[in-house]
Amino acid sequence: MKTSASTFFKLLILFGLVLAAVPASALDYPALKPKPEEEKPPMEERQAEVRAEQLLDKAVDENLYIVGPGDVFIIQFYGVSTEPLRVEVLPEGVVAIPQVGVVTLGQIALKEAKERIRAAVAGRVRDRSLDVHLAAVRSFKVSVTGAVAEPGVVVVSGADRVTEAIQKAGGLQVKASQRNIKLIKDSDTTRADIARFYATGAVAANPYLNEGHVVFVPVVSDTFDKIEVYGAVNAPGVFEYRHGDRISDLVELGFGLSADADRETAELIRFSPEGRGKNSIKVDLATILENPSSAGNLELAPDDRLFVRAIAGYRRKEQVVLAGEVKYPGVYPIQPGCETLLQLLQKAGGILDKASLSEAEMFRKPQFISTQKTSFEQLLQLSTDKLSEFELQYLKEISSEKTGKVAVDFEQLLSGGRSELDIPLVDGDFVRIPAKSFAVTVMGRVVNPGLVPYKEDATVDYYIKAAGGYGYKANRGDIRIIKANTGAVVKSESNTRVAMGDRIMVPQKKGINVWQFLKDTGFFLANIATIYIVVDQAVN
Numbered sequence: 001m002k003t004s005a006s007t008f009f010k011l012l013i014l015f016g017l018v019l020a021a022v023p024a025s026a027l028d029y030p031a032l033k034p035k036p037e038e039e040k041p042p043m044e045e046r047q048a049e050v051r052a053e054q055l056l057d058k059a060v061d062e063n064l065y066i067v068g069p070g071d072v073f074i075i076q077f078y079g080v081s082t083e084p085l086r087v088e089v090l091p092e093g094v095v096a097i098p099q100v101g102v103v104t105l106g107q108i109a110l111k112e113a114k115e116r117i118r119a120a121v122a123g124r125v126r127d128r129s130l131d132v133h134l135a136a137v138r139s140f141k142v143s144v145t146g147a148v149a150e151p152g153v154v155v156v157s158g159a160d161r162v163t164e165a166i167q168k169a170g171g172l173q174v175k176a177s178q179r180n181i182k183l184i185k186d187s188d189t190t191r192a193d194i195a196r197f198y199a200t201g202a203v204a205a206n207p208y209l210n211e212g213h214v215v216f217v218p219v220v221s222d223t224f225d226k227i228e229v230y231g232a233v234n235a236p237g238v239f240e241y242r243h244g245d246r247i248s249d250l251v252e253l254g255f256g257l258s259a260d261a262d263r264e265t266a267e268l269i270r271f272s273p274e275g276r277g278k279n280s281i282k283v284d285l286a287t288i289l290e291n292p293s294s295a296g297n298l299e300l301a302p303d304d305r306l307f308v309r310a311i312a313g314y315r316r317k318e319q320v321v322l323a324g325e326v327k328y329p330g331v332y333p334i335q336p337g338c339e340t341l342l343q344l345l346q347k348a349g350g351i352l353d354k355a356s357l358s359e360a361e362m363f364r365k366p367q368f369i370s371t372q373k374t375s376f377e378q379l380l381q382l383s384t385d386k387l388s389e390f391e392l393q394y395l396k397e398i399s400s401e402k403t404g405k406v407a408v409d410f411e412q413l414l415s416g417g418r419s420e421l422d423i424p425l426v427d428g429d430f431v432r433i434p435a436k437s438f439a440v441t442v443m444g445r446v447v448n449p450g451l452v453p454y455k456e457d458a459t460v461d462y463y464i465k466a467a468g469g470y471g472y473k474a475n476r477g478d479i480r481i482i483k484a485n486t487g488a489v490v491k492s493e494s495n496t497r498v499a500m501g502d503r504i505m506v507p508q509k510k511g512i513n514v515w516q517f518l519k520d521t522g523f524f525l526a527n528i529a530t531i532y533i534v535v536d537q538a539v540n
Contacts, residue, residue, distance in 0.1 A: 056159045060134060062110040065158065068211050069093060069106070070138025073114075075121060078129045086135065087117075100124050107211075110134060142209050144169035146217035147176035161206045162192040165215050175219045179242040182216040183207060193242060199235075200252050227300050229254040231308035232261035245300040247283060248292045251308075257285065260314035268298070269305045320425050322348050324433035325355035340422045341408065344431065351414065356436040359484040359501035360410040365428040410485060437501050442467040444506035445474035454500045461494040463504055475509045 067089060075085040075097070087095045093106020095117065103120045105113040114132040121130055137158040142165055145151045149170025156165050162181060166172060178195040190207060192215075197206040209215075225241045233254035247268065251257060263286035270279050281298070285308065288297045319333050327349025334344075341362065345351065410433075412418045439451040440463050447468025455462065460479060470476060481490045484501030498504065 056137075060110065060137070060159075062114065062134075064208075065110040065134075066210050067105050067108055067110055067113040068138055068140065068158065070140065071105075071134060071158065072136040072138075073117060074133050074135040075117065076131045076133065077125070078131070089138070097121060140211045142211075142213045142215060144215045144217070146215075147173040147219045148217050149173060156209050158208070158210070160209050161203075162209065162215060163194055163197070163206055165209055166194075166217065169215075172217060173219075175222065177218045177220045177240060179240040180218055180220075182214075182218070183209075184214040184216060185210065185212045191242075195239065195253065196249070199255055225302045227253075227303070228305040229308065230305070231266075232258045232310040233308055234258050241300070241302045246292070246297045247285075247300065247306065248288055248297050250300060250304075250306055251285070251289070257289075257308065258310070260310045261285070262309045262311050263289070265309050267307045267309075269307070270301055271303055316427070318427035320344060320427070320429040320431065322431045322433075324360075324431075325352040325435050326350065326433055327352065334425050334427070336426050337424055339425050341425060341431065342413070342419065342422045344425060345414075351433060354435050355433045356500055357410040357414060357433075357485070358499040359437060360431075360433045361485065362406040362408050362423070362432075363404045363430045364406050364426065365404060405487065408485075440498055440500065441503040442506070443503060445471040445508050446506050447471050457497060459495045459497055460492050460504055463498060464494075464506065470506065473509045475507045478507050480505045480507070 069089050069091045071089045073087050073089075073095065075087065077084070085097070087097055089095055089105055094102045094104050096102050097117070097120065100120050100123075103116050105116060108116075114134075117132045118130065121132075139155055139157045141153050142156055143153050144165050148166060149172075151169060154165055154168040156168070162183060166181075172178065179193045181192040181194065183190045183192055192207060193205040196202055220240050226238050227241045227245060227250050228238045229250050230236045233251065233256065235253075235255040237254065239250070239253045257263065264284060266283040266285045268281040268283050270281060271277070272279060283298075283306065284296050287294050291297075317333075318336055319331050321331050322344060323329050326345065329348065332344060332347060351357070406423065406429075408423055409418075409421060413421045436454075438454045440454055440458075441450070442452055442463050443449050446464055447470075449467060452463050452466045460481070464470065464479075476494075479492050479494070481492045481496065481498060482488070482503040482505060483490060484499060484503070489505075492504075
């Protein structure tokens with residue numbers, strides 16, 4: 001028993017030593033861990049948020065800024081080493097200045113407030129010069145109601161405008177007014193026009209806020225009470241009507257006239273009083289914009305539309321692009337109808353020796369693309385058994401052609417001296433003179449299809465042999481050449497000469513569908529037998 005007790009105490013001591021060696025952190029229990037403090041933003045971030053509330057869009061105008069509770073003033077003394085005195089406007093609209101007393105400042109202009117403080121302090125410190133400055137603008141609450149995302153009360157500063165209050169209320173709803181926003185204070189109502197503010201930067205259309213203001217955003221009609229401007233303005237569109245709008249205001253809402261605007265031929269379309277007929281009014285924009293107070297600057301009516309014509313061909317930049325193996329590739333100005341392809345190549349210093357005329361191409365901006373595309377899509381929607389032979393052929397051609405490619409034979413034009421093939425240039429033309437590829441492509445049923453080195457005056461037979469000869473089921477009687485310069489598909493013989501860059505296509509023989517052949521033959525014979533019986537019965 002002694003041995004057992006001794007062993008037990010030894011184990012107990014050993015267990016105690018093990019516990020002493022284990023770090024205390026390893027024995028922590030979740031329930032005993034201290035609750036972490038809530039993370040707070042760093043002091044720099046909190047200070048930045050406070051400063052952001054006090055950012056000004058321009059220097060405070062002491063004649064317009066209205067002083068209210070929360071504004072902070074600094075009183076600076078000169079001639080003595082005295083610290084500036086900092087005072088804040090209290091909720092009652094007064095400031096308490098040590099050793100001076102209380103000065104009433106609420107709801108007066110900043111200029112008058114500074115004069116009151118200066119007069120009060122100067123009476124107590126006659127032997128010192130001093131100055132008074134606004135050190136910080138106040139924050140206060142205003143109500144934002146109507147067609148905003150989150151109507152309610154928001155906190156703004158004396159430096160905030162109507163747009164800031166709307167933004168803090170979640171922004172405007174889809175049908176919200178932008179030009180007839182009401183700024184209400186007691187019995188006084190003014191209007192904000194933030195659409196005009198954004199278009200022109202007129203700060204008077206986006207006024208500052210003050211204590212007691214209520215911002216009300218009405219809803220506008222989707223269809224009526226609009227004014228519209230179209231044509232040669234920088235931002236044509238439809239705008240909300242505001243009473244008192246004039247033609248010059250509508251032009252400003254469209255971000256002004258574009259450079260090509262014809263200022264003497266504008267037209268204003270107005271509905272007749274009964275709302276059915278329309279009247280056309282000629283508008284002289286040149287006079288209106290030069291003198292907005294002129295009689296021609298008519299006051300607009302709801303649903304008026306202004307059309308501003310553009311000067312045809314105004315500063316039209318007509319040019320072509322020449323790329324590839326010429327001495328001076330690049331962009332060239334042209335006079336449409338007066339300059340030709342040959343003249344362009346001469347301007348560019350001529351063709352280089354390594355240029356491949358057989359692979360040269362010219363492209364033109366295609367006209368009437370939408371009509372051609374529509375016709376092509378209509379054919380695609382039809383089943384092939386409903387298309388005529390001509391429509392099937394057209395479908396194949398239109399799907400494989402290079403859009404806007406001009407049919408010009410550069411070899412005949414330059415090497416052959418065929419000047420009658422010269423083509424007049426138009427705006428947007430693109431001419432590419434590639435380097436010689438020194439190869440011909442052999443495709444289809446040949447043993448080893450691919451590029452074959454070009455050999456001058458070589459024939460189709462030469463290139464097919466160079467590609468390993470004819471392959472299985474090759475249709476030797478229907479070989480085609482796709483010309484490099486035009487993309488045209490030409491039927492050829494084995495002794496037809498091939499130009500550099502051409503592609504040779506060896507098609508596969510068409511297999512015979514025996515069952516279809518027997519079925520068609522049986523149908524034909526049945527028709528013959530029917531005709532024979534009908535004729536025989538008619539004769540007998």
